[in-house]
Amino acid sequence: MPPPMITAFAHSPDGGQGMARDMRVRWAFEEVGQPYRARPVSFAAMKAPAHRTLHPFGQIPTCEDGDLTLFESGAIVLHIASRHAGLLPVEANARARAIGWMFAALSTVEPPILDCEAARYLEKDEPWFAPRLRAAEDRVRGRLGDLSLRLGRADWLDGGFSAGDLMMADVLRRLGGPGLLDEYPNLSAYVARAEARPAFRRAFAAQRAFFDAHSGR
Numbered sequence: 001m002p003p004p005m006i007t008a009f010a011h012s013p014d015g016g017q018g019m020a021r022d023m024r025v026r027w028a029f030e031e032v033g034q035p036y037r038a039r040p041v042s043f044a045a046m047k048a049p050a051h052r053t054l055h056p057f058g059q060i061p062t063c064e065d066g067d068l069t070l071f072e073s074g075a076i077v078l079h080i081a082s083r084h085a086g087l088l089p090v091e092a093n094a095r096a097r098a099i100g101w102m103f104a105a106l107s108t109v110e111p112p113i114l115d116c117e118a119a120r121y122l123e124k125d126e127p128w129f130a131p132r133l134r135a136a137e138d139r140v141r142g143r144l145g146d147l148s149l150r151l152g153r154a155d156w157l158d159g160g161f162s163a164g165d166l167m168m169a170d171v172l173r174r175l176g177g178p179g180l181l182d183e184y185p186n187l188s189a190y191v192a193r194a195e196a197r198p199a200f201r202r203a204f205a206a207q208r209a210f211f212d213a214h215s216g217r
């Protein structure tokens with residue numbers, strides 16, 4: 001059977017900085033040592049009927065693995081972690097907790113971060129932008145403060161590195177650069193620890209090479 005095929009931006013708006021959500025899927029494949037292929041999708045093609053048979057919302061990433069087609073980066077990472085050893089504990093309770101951290105990353109920590117991004121990109125010229133952004137950033141601080149307290153001095157969220165850490169670190173990466181994350185030194189160190197993983201570095205290099213190959217550079 002040919003390796004799984006994911007879809008990714010033909011020309012990612014971030015210029016190959018690994019901020020698009022194919023990055024977490026690439027990372028998961030690298031962590032479990034599973035080769036994969038990637039197909040570039042333009043913005044126009046993403047919204048066309050052919051791609052929507054893979055992704056009802058006209059987005060990336062998707063993953064075609066044999067006769068299975070998946071969308072939602074969290075579902076794809078969970079699929080990879082379920083089919084291959086290395087990203088979820090074998091022990092049932094620890095496995096359930098690691099999956100819980102995946103949901104926490106996507107459902108509890110990521111939404112206020114996305115809300116801040118939306119405010120910065122879409123509302124910066126509004127007269128009420130400053131208080132709006134302050135309130136949005138305070139909501140992010142609330143989540144980061146709770147997460148920082150739970151992580152403490154540990155390397156990972158619950159024992160060894162898991163898909164929960166992969167998802168949480170990829171969510172926190174969006175805060176990159178000087179700013180909110182720096183207010184929580186143990187979270188900054190957590191993200192740096194995750195980004196130092198050989199699998200992360202391979203995934204980052206792959207998405208960067210993919211950008212350079214397909215963005216018309």
Ligand SMILES: N[C@@H](CCC(=O)N[C@@H](CSCc1ccc([N+](=O)[O-])cc1)C(=O)NCC(=O)O)C(=O)O
Nearest residue numbers: 012013014019020021058059060061071072073074
């Ligand atoms: N919940 C879905 C969300 C998927 C999603 O948001 N896909 C985005 C790309 S990753 C989000 C993203 C986009 C761009 C950057 N960037 O920095 O340039 C970062 C992240 C997309 O296809 N957008 C096109 C569209 O919606 O029309 C998942 O986790 O898979």
